[in-house]
Amino acid sequence: MGGRSCPGTHRNLAVPIYGLTDGNSFYCSCEAAFDPKLKGLPVVVLSNNDGCAIARSSAAKALGIKMGDPWHIVRGKRELEHVQWYSSNFALYGDVSRRVFQVLADRVPRAEPYSIDETFLDLTGLPGNLHERCRQIREDVRKIAKIPTCVGWGPTKTIAKLGNSIAKDEPGLEGLCDLTDPEVRATYATLPAGEVWGIGGRTTEKLQKAGVITIADFVRLDPRQVRDQLTVIGARIHAELRGISCLPLSLVAATRKGIAVTRAFGHPITTWCELREAVAAYATRAGEKLRSEGLQASHMAVFLQTNPHKPDEPWHSEQRAARIEPTSDSMALIAEAGRMLKPLWKAGHRYYKAGVILNDLVAQADQPAMLFATRDPVRSASLMAAMDSVNARYGRGTVRPLSTVIQRGWSTRHDRLSDRYTTRLEEILVATAW
DNA sequence: TCTGGGGTCCTAGGACCC
DNA sequence: TCTGGGGTCCTAGGACCC
Numbered sequence: 001m002g003g004r005s006c007p008g009t010h011r012n013l014a015v016p017i018y019g020l021t022d023g024n025s026f027y028c029s030c031e032a033a034f035d036p037k038l039k040g041l042p043v044v045v046l047s048n049n050d051g052c053a054i055a056r057s058s059a060a061k062a063l064g065i066k067m068g069d070p071w072h073i074v075r076g077k078r079e080l081e082h083v084q085w086y087s088s089n090f091a092l093y094g095d096v097s098r099r100v101f102q103v104l105a106d107r108v109p110r111a112e113p114y115s116i117d118e119t120f121l122d123l124t125g126l127p128g129n130l131h132e133r134c135r136q137i138r139e140d141v142r143k144i145a146k147i148p149t150c151v152g153w154g155p156t157k158t159i160a161k162l163g164n165s166i167a168k169d170e171p172g173l174e175g176l177c178d179l180t181d182p183e184v185r186a187t188y189a190t191l192p193a194g195e196v197w198g199i200g201g202r203t204t205e206k207l208q209k210a211g212v213i214t215i216a217d218f219v220r221l222d223p224r225q226v227r228d229q230l231t232v233i234g235a236r237i238h239a240e241l242r243g244i245s246c247l248p249l250s251l252v253a254a255t256r257k258g259i260a261v262t263r264a265f266g267h268p269i270t271t272w273c274e275l276r277e278a279v280a281a282y283a284t285r286a287g288e289k290l291r292s293e294g295l296q297a298s299h300m301a302v303f304l305q306t307n308p309h310k311p312d313e314p315w316h317s318e319q320r321a322a323r324i325e326p327t328s329d330s331m332a333l334i335a336e337a338g339r340m341l342k343p344l345w346k347a348g349h350r351y352y353k354a355g356v357i358l359n360d361l362v363a364q365a366d367q368p369a370m371l372f373a374t375r376d377p378v379r380s381a382s383l384m385a386a387m388d389s390v391n392a393r394y395g396r397g398t399v400r401p402l403s404t405v406i407q408r409g410w411s412t413r414h415d416r417l418s419d420r421y422t423t424r425l426e427e428i429l430v431a432t433a434w
Numbered sequence: 435t436c437t438g439g440g441g442t443c444c445t446a447g448g449a450c451c452c
Numbered sequence: 453t454c455t456g457g458g459g460t461c462c463t464a465g466g467a468c469c470c
Contacts, residue, residue: 026452047456054452054456072454088456115452115459200450231462233449260458267453309455321445355457 016245017180019121019134019153020160021104021141024168026117027055030096031086033146044085046071049266054088100145107137112249120160122249123153134176154179157247158240161197162188162215182243189216198237203230215241255361256293261286262355268307269351275304276338282356283337287330290358296326297358300333302340307352318344328364 023029027045032038042060044053053060053069060083065074074080097116105111110122126133134151141149152163159179166188167177179185193215194204206229212218219241227235236246261282269275279302290297301321308315320340327333337356345351 049454049456052455068456070455075454090457118452198450202449231449233462254460257460258458262457264456307455319446323444352455 014125016155017123017126017130017153018155018157018160018245018249019108019123019151020114020157020164021100021119021121021138021149021151022164022168023100023117024148024150025055025057025061026097026147027086027088027093028057028060029147030093031089032057033096034092038084042080042083044071044074044083045088046085047088048263050085050087051264051266096145096147100141100147100149103141103144104137107140110249110251112251113253120157120249121153130180131176131178134178135174138175148175150175150177152177152179154185155243156240156245157249158197158237159185159243162191162195165195166191186216189219190214193218196237196241198233203234206230256295257361258357258359259286259289259295259297259361260355260357261289262303262353262357264353265351270347270349272345272347275345275351275354276341279337279341279354279356280334282354283333284330286356286358287328287333290328290361291364294364295361296328296364297333297361298324298326299359300324300336300340301357301359302337302344303355303357304341304344304351305353306349313350316346316349320344323360326362333358 025043028038028043031043031045038057040059041057042063042065043057044060044065045055046052047054050071052071053065053067053074056065056067063080063083065080065083071085075085093116097113100117101111101113101119104119104121108121108123108126112120114120123130123133130153134153138149138151141147150164150167152160152165152167154160154163163177163179166179167173167175170177179188191214192204193199193207193212194201196215196218199207199218207213207218210229212221218238221238223235223238226238230237239246263278263282265278269278286297299321301319303317303319305317306315307313308317320343322336322340324336325332333356341354
């Protein structure tokens with residue numbers, strides 16, 4: 001990696017220093033934060049449907065459990081009997097994430113949340129010993145939010161990110177890695193280029209064919225060549241590794257560009273009836289997400305896939321997309337999704353996964369009709385929580401569970417479809433002509 | 435031999451990230 | 453039997469317009 005660039009132009013300005021903190025095995029650490037006896041044990045957090053491992057504690061990693069391992073295979077192994085496994089609880093992880101961010105934001109001039117477990121920090125011009133400062137921040141997060149982290153820092157975000165991953169891999173560094181010094185960076189330039197943030201599998205392959213193996217090899221390339229072969233994205237990474245900051249800290253939370261609700265069914269679906277029910281539920285959920293953020297969507301895509309893990313069965317993946325009237329009304333979304341899905345569905349296929357994706361989001365014009373659609377006879381906690389959040393936003397009683405409505409014989413406020421609450425999915429499907 | 439060309443909008447698809 | 457669910461950004465190419 002090269003030295004710092006552009007010296008002297010802004011002699012009066014301090015050299016920028018970016019930090020990156022990252023929660024170790026974040027989801028597992030969240031579970032352990034609420035159940036301290038998990039500390040040090042092999043813990044695994046599973047994806048939706050408990051399909052595969054999406055987080056492993058270090059003890060679980062040591063047992064050889066990999067990211068994305070299908071749980072039905074791993075579970076059967078005798079030597080893994082004592083692994084503690086959890087279904088994912090994203091509401092919990094979101095809460096912990098906000099707490100961690102608050103601790104960080106209170107301790108640096110500027111902080112940018114990057115992902116559920118990562119935060120970029122502005123460490124520019126801080127007085128005193130930076131290493132000691134980062135050590136203290138890390139300690140505070142562990143004490144207050146109960147989450148172990150690593151911190152890396154350097155002159156650009158990409159270098160900070162690299163520092164963070166080095167801090168994670170080298171126990172001797174005690175979770176801290178300072179890459180502000182070009183000479184220190186040079187000692188890590190023998191790492192594979194694929195370790196760099198933004199250089200994924202495809203790019204690594206491409207680079208290898210050109211004889212580029214290590215970070216040092218990559219940095220040595222001619223910038224124009226990088227721009228030609230790897231587009232502006234590659235060019236930015238290349239510059240950042242040479243100490244030229246191209247990715248500024250952004251303090252305004254980016255407005256969301258899209259909303260996706262996609263899911264594997266858990267078992268193959270063959271009938272139109274089952275399929276429409278699943279996709280109607282996704283569209284309903286997508287509408288809830290829109291409304292909870294005060295947004296409307298004016299573009300929708302729907303897709304349908306068979307199982308990609310069955311090489312002997314033919315694989316189909318079909319998608320349809322179209323502009324729609326701006327809406328956040330679940331009813332309208334269900335109707336649109338149905339219209340798009342119908343020509344995609346074919347009898348005889350064993351469908352594995354489907355999804356509804358909303359794009360071109362705009363601020364909501366006015367309040368849409370509320371819809372509470374579920375076949376679930378159980379009032380699950382997540383359902384009640386979703387209902388509460390709608391009511392908190394639009395006023396008490398805007399939505400209620402179906403059972404309450406029936407029980408009390410209420411004739412309730414209307415929606416666009418009929419003169420009473422439409423809460424049963426079957427009715428919605430009939431009414432929207434699926 | 436040589437088919438206008440540039441701008442803009444839209445979509446699909448690729449690549450990467452957590 | 454059972455294999456994640458979200459996101460972002462960029463590019464190429466077609467349609468359309470002048």
